[in-house]
Amino acid sequence: xxxxxxxxxxxxxxxxxxxxxxxxxxxxxxxxxxxxxxxxxxxxxxxxxxxxxxxxxxxxxxxxxxxxxxxxxxxxxxxxxxxxxxxxxxxxxxxxxxxxxxxxxxxxxxxxxxxxxxxxxxxxxxxxxxxxxxxxxxxxxxxxxxxxxxxxxxxxxxxxxxxxxxxxxxxxxxxxxxxxxxxxxxxxxxxxxxxxxxxxxxxxxxxxxxxxxxxxxxxxxxxxxxxxxxxxxxxxxxxxxxxxxxxxxxxxxxxxxxxxxxxxxxxxxxxxxxxxxxxxxxxxxxxxxxxxxxxxxxxxxxxxxxxxxxxxxxxxxxxxxxxxxxxxxxxxxxxxxxxxxxxxxxxxxxxxxxxxxxxxxxxxxxxxxxxxxxxxxxxxxxxxxxxxxxxxxxxxxxxxxxxxxxxxxxxxxxxxxxxxxxxxxxxxxxxxxxxxxxxxxxxxxxxxxxxxxxxxxxxxxxxxxxxxxxxxxxxxxxxxxxxxxxxxxxxxxxxxxxxxxxxxxxxxxxxxxxxxxxxxxxxxxxxxxxxxxxxxxxxxxxxxxxxxxxxxxxxxxxxxxxxxxxxxx
DNA sequence: CGGCGCGGCGCG
DNA sequence: AAAGCGCGCCGCGCCG
Numbered sequence: 001x002x003x004x005x006x007x008x009x010x011x012x013x014x015x016x017x018x019x020x021x022x023x024x025x026x027x028x029x030x031x032x033x034x035x036x037x038x039x040x041x042x043x044x045x046x047x048x049x050x051x052x053x054x055x056x057x058x059x060x061x062x063x064x065x066x067x068x069x070x071x072x073x074x075x076x077x078x079x080x081x082x083x084x085x086x087x088x089x090x091x092x093x094x095x096x097x098x099x100x101x102x103x104x105x106x107x108x109x110x111x112x113x114x115x116x117x118x119x120x121x122x123x124x125x126x127x128x129x130x131x132x133x134x135x136x137x138x139x140x141x142x143x144x145x146x147x148x149x150x151x152x153x154x155x156x157x158x159x160x161x162x163x164x165x166x167x168x169x170x171x172x173x174x175x176x177x178x179x180x181x182x183x184x185x186x187x188x189x190x191x192x193x194x195x196x197x198x199x200x201x202x203x204x205x206x207x208x209x210x211x212x213x214x215x216x217x218x219x220x221x222x223x224x225x226x227x228x229x230x231x232x233x234x235x236x237x238x239x240x241x242x243x244x245x246x247x248x249x250x251x252x253x254x255x256x257x258x259x260x261x262x263x264x265x266x267x268x269x270x271x272x273x274x275x276x277x278x279x280x281x282x283x284x285x286x287x288x289x290x291x292x293x294x295x296x297x298x299x300x301x302x303x304x305x306x307x308x309x310x311x312x313x314x315x316x317x318x319x320x321x322x323x324x325x326x327x328x329x330x331x332x333x334x335x336x337x338x339x340x341x342x343x344x345x346x347x348x349x350x351x352x353x354x355x356x357x358x359x360x361x362x363x364x365x366x367x368x369x370x371x372x373x374x375x376x377x378x379x380x381x382x383x384x385x386x387x388x389x390x391x392x393x394x395x396x397x398x399x400x401x402x403x404x405x406x407x408x409x410x411x412x413x414x415x416x417x418x419x420x421x422x423x424x425x426x427x428x429x430x431x432x433x434x435x436x437x438x439x440x441x442x443x444x445x446x447x448x449x450x451x452x453x454x455x456x457x458x459x460x461x462x463x464x465x466x467x468x469x470x471x472x473x474x475x476x477x478x479x480x481x482x483x484x485x486x487x488x489x490x491x492x493x494x495x496x497x498x499x500x501x502x503x504x505x506x507x508x509x510x511x512x513x514x515x516x517x518x519x520x521x522x523x524x525x526x527x528x529x530x531x532x533x534x535x536x537x538x539x540x541x542x543x544x545x546x547x548x549x550x551x552x553x554x555x556x557x558x559x560x561x562x563x564x565x566x567x568x569x
Numbered sequence: 570c571g572g573c574g575c576g577g578c579g580c581g
Numbered sequence: 582a583a584a585g586c587g588c589g590c591c592g593c594g595c596c597g
Contacts, residue, residue, distance in 0.1 A: 223593055224576055238582090242577060245582050265578060268591055293587060297581085304590060307579045332581095373585095380585035387585060466586040470581095518581045518587095 006030060008078065009047065010056040010139055011040075011063060012132025019132040020047075023056075027143055045072035054078055056139050058128050060166035068174040071505030073489070079163040080138050081105060081128045082291055086159060087142055091417055091425045092151035097144035104129050105138055151423045157547070158422035158475060162291060164482035168513060169288040169298070171485075175507040176283025177316060177514045178324075178500075178524055184275055184315035191311070192267055203267060206260040213253040221260060269304065270312055278303045281502050282319075288516070295467055296424050296474040297518060306517055316515075316522065316566035319500040323530040327537050327560040328520035331355040334375050336473045339545075339554040340421055343401035347554045364397040365390060378405055379469050381462035405465045412464025413457040420471035421548060426464055433460065472548075476556070477519060479544035484521070487536035488512060494526040511536075515566075522566055530562045 007025040011018060018040045022030040035043050044067055047053065052075040057063045060079045067074065084105040087093050095101075107128045129135070142159075146152040193201030211219045214234045220226040227241050236251045243261060246254050278284055284303065292299025300306045318324045329335075334355050338346035349358030359371040370386070374394050377387020378401075395402040408418045412426070415434060419425045433456060439445060440453030493509040501508050503524065511525035511533040525533040541556045 220593095225594085240576075240582060242582060248582090261577085265591080269579070295587065297587065299588060301589080304579075306581075307589060309579060328581095377585060380587095382585040385584040462586065470587065520581080 006051075006053050008054050008056050008139075010132065010135050011044075012058065012135035013130045014132050021132065021136060027140065041066045041070045041072075044074065045070060048072065048074045052076065056080065056135065058130055058135055058138075060163070061170050062130075064167060064170045065174070068170060068504065068506050073171065073506050074167065075486070075489070076160070077163045077167050078139070078159065079166045080135060080142070081107075082162045082166060083142050083159045084128075084138065085291065086155065086162065086424055087145050089417075089425045089427060090149070090151075090155060090423050091419050092149045092155065092423050093145045094148055095145070096148055097141040099141045099145050102138060102141060104134070154422045158424060161422075161475065161478040161482050162296075164485060165290045165298070165478045168481055168485055168516070169290045171507070172288055172513060172516065173285050174504045175512050175514055175524065176285045176503060177522065178282060178319055178322075178502075179279045179284040180282070180315050180317040181275055181279050183317060184279070184312060185272070187312060187314065188266070188271060188275075192263055192271070195272065200263075200267060203260065203263045206256050206263060209256040210253055210260055213256065221257070222264070266309065266311065269307075270309060274304075283502055293474075294427060295471040296420065296478075297470065298474075298516065310568060314565055314567040318524060318564050319502070321498050321527050322500055323525055323527050323562050323564060324514075324566055325523040325525060325530065325534050325537055325560065325562055326520075326566050327523075327534075327541075327558045329541065329556050330559055332476065332519040332556065333379060333469050333473045335554055335556060336476055337379065337401050337404065337469050338398075339549040339552050340468070340472055341401040341404040342552065343398050343404075344553070346398045346401045347552070349398075350554060353557050359397075362397065364393055378402060379466060381405075381409060381458075381465045383458075405469065408468045409461035409465035412467075413461035415460075416464075418464045418468050420468055420475055422472075422475050424471050424475070426467045426471075429460060473519070476544050476548055477516075479547050480540050481513065481516060481521065483543045483547075484513065484523075484536055484540035487540055488523065488525075488533060491529050491532055491536070494528060498526050498528070500524070500526075534560060534562055 005024050006022040008023045010021045010023060014034065016037065017034045018037055020033045020035060020043070024030055044055070054076040055063070055074055056078040058080050060077060064074070064077070084099070084102070087099055088106065093099070105128050146156055149155060192203060197204055199207070207221055210221060211217050214230050216230050216233065219230040224241050228238070231238055231241065231253070234253060236249060236253060238245050238249065243258050246258055278286070286303035286305030287301045288305060289299040289301050316324065330353060331350070334346070335350050337343070338350055349355055349362055352358050354368070356368045356371040356375070359365055359375070360368055365371045365374055370390055373387045374390035376382070378391050378394050382388040382391060411418050415429050415437060417426045417428055436453050436456055440450045488511045491511050499508045503512065511523055511529050513521055514524040515522035521537065523533050523537060537560060538558060541558055545554065545556050
């Protein structure tokens, strides 16, 4: 009978078996069990069912995918690899515990290595250690580092949220995003025309039109250098072939060429080949990579999960007798900035639904469009254009918020590191960057050395300026997801008649998150629970705001709809 | 032939 | 051709 005071169970391999070590809240070992690998999934399921604990493992998908396949879920985890990456870089961690010298834990995602190893035998990627003794040692180092840190509380929160995100990323893949291949096919046919020749009919037509106008029946439209030369021969003296530059010219080839590029992009990135490769049994199952971005945002690998064009949103369709909750946060990053900086004036502008209109209402800027480019310019470090021109107005109106991003930029330019609200820290500058800066101060440095160094310094300043905001926004989003996961899991299951079996056994009968993209989520839910699920989405957003910012007066209003399709209205 | 950098463009 | 952050994927064209 397991001890009731188990706080964590550390899992790891030992020979052919798995060893599970119960630890109490102080980290002391309570008991140790050896379990054959063939029984580990059932064992995890039974332990979780008896009393949820926090599962400590080297890499979430390696352990959790099999649990999900078996129809079970777990509530909480501690992902050693993700936690290591946070603590290794954290400015608030002193390395008394030897965390930074445990370099085996710096390896790339083990799950990716598992996938690749099947096909790529000569290049097995390094993976983090799987053994139980290594897991116990790393977990001890991490707890010691947290205990010694003055920001241990915030970092614990961040690691818990990051680990919950890792659970969710695995769950998103297991559940899949409901995707109607017929709707997708219909959109492709309508936009691209019938498939027949080498390219769909509409693309062929547009290409022919471009070549006719250029007077060049063999012009290559897909090779940038060749297209550029063809445009020059036809008298269109552009420097690039980008849509942005083309649009500024008044030439008959511009409209059909831009249209050709638009259609070709849809065809090559999300056409029938994508559909055949990525949509199976009515589900799109992308690979999410939690913390794949240095700021803590998620990345994706394969399927372009984070780049699905809005044109295809209509293909995201709920199963029969199910609904989608589609929700995104209005102006997440400026709200995050206001709250982090404790800027009451910006918070006041954010009090309505539309922060940009709030800035206009305060008289700071003249139009919503101006307010938007100015604020984006402040967060991205614009120096010219409308953004750069308008940022000084914001500095006068919102000095605290602007000081926060300006300070972050200055620290970055000087080669320092910056941290998010919960303590995720930006990477240190590369050796090459530091050498460049050092060389530029030499007495014999040339003007061009100096100006190049300044340019690189500014580049890094824009990165750290944005890091604090983007990274803290990612923390808010993780908190939102983690809280929502818990709330949805407590909603009742539906009967067999209303199940959505393609979602996989763990999710076929209850509301679950089906998509996540920085500040937006889609929940797939039985219709009978749609209102309750929508409430959970809203309550989780409010809860995330309180968790990060306490009672600071900022809210995170959602654009939320309950519908059969994810199409933007 | 595969690997890689680049231009271009989709997303936030 | 972005100005102004963070990504992934495509096709091309060069390289070894």
